[in-house]
Amino acid sequence: CSSLEFPGVYRLAIDQGNIITQEMVDQLEIGMTRSQVEYVMGTPLVRDTFNPDRWDYIYTLNDRNNDKQEHHQLTVFFQDGKLSEFRTDIKPSEQKPAESAAAEQEAK
Amino acid sequence: QNSLPISDIRVEGLQRISSETVFSALPISIGDRVSTRTVANASRALFGTGNFDDIQIGMDGDVLVVRVVERPAISGINLEGNKALATEALLDGLKNAGLAEGQVFKRSTLDGMKMELTRQYVSQGRYDASIETDVVAEQRNRVSISINIDEGSNATIEHINIVGNTVYDDETLLDLFELKTGGLFSFFSSSNKYSREKLKGDLEKLNSYYLDRGYLLFNADSVQVAISPNRQSVYITVNVLEGDKYTVSSAELSGDLVLPEEDLKRFVLVQKGQVFSQALVTSTEEFITKRLGNEGYNFAKVRGIPEQNEEDKTVDIKFFIDPGKRTYVRRIDFEGNARTSDEVLRREMRQIESAPASADKIELSRIRLERLGYFKEAKVDTLAVPGTDDLIDLRYKVEEQSSGSLGASVGFSQDSGLLLSANIQQNNFFGTGKQVGFGVSRSDFATSANFSYLDPYFTEDGVSRGFSVFYRTTDFEEINVASYTSDTYGTSVNFGYPISETERLGFDLGFNRTTIDAGVSAVKEIKSSPRLLDVIDNYFVSKLDPATGTYTVAEVLEDINNLPSSALVDSGEEGFLDKYGEEFNNFTAGISWRQSTLNRGLLATRGASQSLSLELAVPGSDLEYFKLGYEGQIYVPLTNSLTLRFRTELGYGDGYGELENLPFYENFYAGGFGSVRGYRANTLGPRSSNADIYRISQAATAIDASGNALALSAQGAYVLDPATGLLLVDSANNFRRDTDPFGGNVLVEGSMELLFPLPFVKDQRSVRSGFFFDAGNVFSTQCGATQVNCSTPDFSSLRMSAGVGVTWITGFGPLTFSLGRALNPEKIDDTEIFQFSLGRSF
Amino acid sequence: CAGEQDRPDLSEREIYETAQGYLKSKNFALAVDNLQLLESRYPFGPYAEQAQLEIIYAHYRRGDNEAAVAAADRFIRLHPQHQKVDYAYYMRGLANYTDGEGFLERFIPTDMTQRDPGSTIQSFDDFRQLLQRFPDSEYADDAKARMIQLRNRLARYEINVANYYFKRKAYLAAANRGRYVIENLPQTPAIPDALAVMVQAYLLLGMNDLADQSLSVLRKNFPDHPSLDKKGNFISQVGIEQEGSFVNKATLGLFDRYEPPKFDNREED
């Protein structure tokens, strides 16, 4: 962040949320059950009380010491217990078959 | 058979039990019809209360008659003959089983207890213990129970024999065992008393001894334990199958490595060609599990599976890695912080909630809590969140201790006399984590008032900000230093911030105003001498005829003002105050670097800490000087109870610009606590030289007309030597006062301590005891001509001492005792064997 | 063996009378001794039950909370249907409740919502049992009041932690602390703040649709919450932190520091 602090202050790197990797996104397929999604992605840390059919996976890293910022996000939607759609800012790697789910680019 | 409804209920046989208890327990009431079934329920209900031995229910006409025999109550229990099992423990056991004073006596519970006691004795190896109980009836249906126990003696081990060991002989193997046959110390240590757990432990040691030396198939399962018919001695035989010695042919990693192979390869201690060692396999497993833990896989499992091939006696070891799921921390809770507020603990956390878990961050957070010094101990539990396989909650349990003293404290320490102070020095001010010191303290040598405030977490990253205001008048003579007093007051602001996990930088800016009052007989270094004492205001010319001892003429008192200046002797060297005056306004700036990996804030036992500091009176201050300081200490654990501690402190100060040397009131001192014990505090190093004083004789004499002397004035007066026309001078030595320590501008000090746990003390966390060897001294780069014991730094003149010291953290702060013997004192040094103080830990 | 020498055999009533005297004169230590003597001498006399009840009170007033809880447990076990047994449940809750407060809190006003609640949580269960078993006991409303106060305290504790995580810029941690209050501690005065925490945290995380949901709940239930402006929009801190004031820059971030979001609208908890 911009405000000048003392030179060289050691600041703790703050990481938050579930780690989302390319290979996790590749394994996601429409129609998966909740437990299958949980097996691939792990338990979501953001489970909104008001909207049980939607799980949000978010990962932020704010490491001011060596100025590394990371921000990934993936939201999965369920319809009658099955994965109906998921949006993420991580593009699935090429070799995934074309008819993959609607993984449009989430504007960050 | 249902007879007529009952009109009344009569209870017979009650002695102590109230009828209401019976009625409330009885399921029948007046007006009910009675049948055999209801009678059966009634007696069962009454039995249920546990108060009755016998119950008969019958009808007398239409009146229900309940005849009961009450169970006796216990009036007292006495136990004899129990030494190994404490009486309270036994009584508690009895109480839980329902056998206690005032309770209802049940024979079955007593017999059950008897069997339980025998089992406890047998498990302690007291095979021939025997227990007799008898029950004595007393009036009012009460009984007293007496249990007498013959505990017998503990079966001692007569003979341990290992059969089938060819590679290592009995003697080396038996050395591993905790159980020993009777030896010299056996009566003292209970090592020859048989216990099944100890034997199990010893067999494990035997197992790992062989497994760590290549004997993969070693087996020591068949063990016979036998006792002699008189049950006094135990004989143990261990039959072993050694098997062959195996060497490692390969070691690989397999399963889901998560990290690149080379990253984990360096943790594999098992190499090709090595003799197989189970210890190396286990530590490899632990290292890899820990490494995966740091990557967030807290539930990782790593197992090294050996596959032996018989022919060439080699073994391939495959490390199966199952990382389990990446784990996340859901919530972090604290327990035990009744006084410290939640944020003070939470800001020390390196592991954040709703984030990937990391084993070393979790452990580091625990150590940081202990490093605060507010807690005796900090523990952490990792609890899996039910219903998930990758979420954990952390629970940090702390035990608070007093981190400072609150309220008035009356203290006494030899070097500062009676210490009356009302100070609130709280490092954890009402649990807010802020450090507040407000104190007014008066002792023989110093009265001071100060207020200091420090917020270690001004920003959440640990940038600290604080300020302090102080006023202090010190009479240095009282603390064995040359006689002068200094009054200083001032204020300062300070900041500090971490530059890494263990290092901090600190800055402070301050202003202070010091006035020095040299007092009457100030030493030469402070004020030139000889000098006129302003208290005496007349002089006279001596008229004494030395030959006849009579006065030729009356001596007349002259007023001091008309003393010719020529009468004053040339004062030679100038003192400090002469050169620089007696009041100084200084602006100070300081920078410090501090690094600490100590494991605990107070009474650390592991790690090291060091700090480098520079204090500068910036140009424009009246006195321009700087002081450089270095402090370092390191703990080297020898065994799990003995630790070696090395400590050193160095200091150098000097003037710059037109100030040639460090102002004397900023000198370093040595000796006493936290320095070289065994010498009185602040007495090491250069001494000041006493001032010469103009001769003061007793009252001037005058002669009356008839020639006899007539005393003129009670108060002394200066004596002018008629021959030289100068005031006579008394040089310091005829005062015969010994010289005073004066300190110096170079400090060299260090100590080596062997810390050991004080025996008989249960809670070791607030006590520290150790043997010490101290060495140190104060030197000066500009010794005054007449200064005694003053030298430039050289190691041969370091003063040494050795002894033992104990520190105990009490509710009022650290209480310290030390017994130290000076090893190479010079004649001039003041040594002191016993030293103690309250409020300062060494 | 030495026979049990009987002290002058005070009658039951005399021992009980002396115990009552001490209770009135607030000399609770002696009251406890007498009541214990009565129990061992006449375990089943008419006064025994009453003594077992009063000993709980005596222990409590003497400040010996463990003994009071133990005495209450024993009474409940011995006389489950006794008509005064609700008093025992209540006293057990009270003993655990005061045990939670350390020595310091009684004299120096400390913000209890910052401290580890300790054994007061145990008292929560005791009071709940009392209310379940004896809904119309004379102690029910005081127990209810203390339970409510305890729940509010736990909820406010969660919000304090969330505020700290805002300072630390750990927004997901803050959001989950807020969510914990919504899901586990409903009907506490901290609910509106918990909603505000979730809205602010989700905004800072860039999860706008989750923020909207929480905002609509906040707007519907607590329209006049300080974080809502007149038109009901959320006063968000997002983006403020970036520029940082001139003074802040000049003093290397030491003065006029950026104030992280803080939700502590406590009127009376």
Add this chain to the structure above:
Amino acid sequence: CASDPTSREPAKLTDFKAEKKLKEVWSYSLGDGQAEAYHRITPVIDGDEIFIASSNGKMAALKKSSGKKVWKKSYDLRIAGGVGVSGTLLFIGTSDGEVVAIDRISGDIVWRVAVNSEVLAAPQSNGSVVVVQTYAGEVQGLNFDDGKLLWSYASQVPRLTLRGTSTPKVVGDIAMIGFANGRVIAFDIENGSELWEQRISVPQGSTEIERLVDVDGRLLVMEDGQTVVATGYQGQVMAIDIRSGRPLWVKDTSSYVGATDNLGKVFVVTSDGSVNAIDDNGQGALWTQTVLARRELTEPVAFEGAIGVGDFEGYLHMLAREDGHLLARTKVDGDGLRAPMTADGKLLYVYGNSGELIAYKLQDR
């Protein structure tokens, strides 16, 4: 208070009018005797020679009438069980888990073989197979000539046992062995097949101590050669028909030493130090002598119309065969007596724990 009814100290020696006198005929001292590990190395008589061994690896053959040494040898062995004799071989067992066969004429080692644990009882043989029981409860049949393993049987050993192992008893081709789990099993010595099995003591009680049931004493083959008597600790004494394994009579008693019989009476020494005489058909108990209570008595021996028992202080007591009253007493060995004694009608051979072998004659006063 009521004084403690069962005092636990060993009974003091009472003085009595001695009707007989034990006269020492000869004595011989060998090595350190039983040493510290509660061994029961027992001398054995064969022909006109008596063979003894000591824990520190010494053995000697003596003329039994005069005690004159025939030969004496020292081996690098930690002897724990012995001495068995059969034909030309002597057998001993060691603490290092070995069975050693020694030529009775020269004293040279013929063969030695490793077994799986300490051997505390003398191996026995019928001339073609040597039977040995190890401390780990395993019984092995070894070839008489070269010691090669022929058959083995593993018994289930309780976690805590009484120190000592029962010496196998060979009658013809039947080898009978008492085990630490309270059983006696008879094997066909040639092939190790089980002939019959009897339970002498049944473990009851809650602690390991109450569940001790070892059959440690030597098995007694009665004068009729048909019945064997076994004694169990905290259990029973049982007479069993050797051929069929049928129990003939049983008495409830606890004993860890073997019984002995003489002219129709069986003498049993119980673990609390009382000496009992029972009719050999097990019907009635003839007499019980408790004057030596809790003095850790040895196996009784019948000699010249009296019954001899040794005790832990090293006294040898002779009791009258008819009614058990004390006839004579002498101090044999300060270290105490533990090994069973042997008699050959003329002399009584007593081997003290310190390694002192003394032959006595019993005379009238």
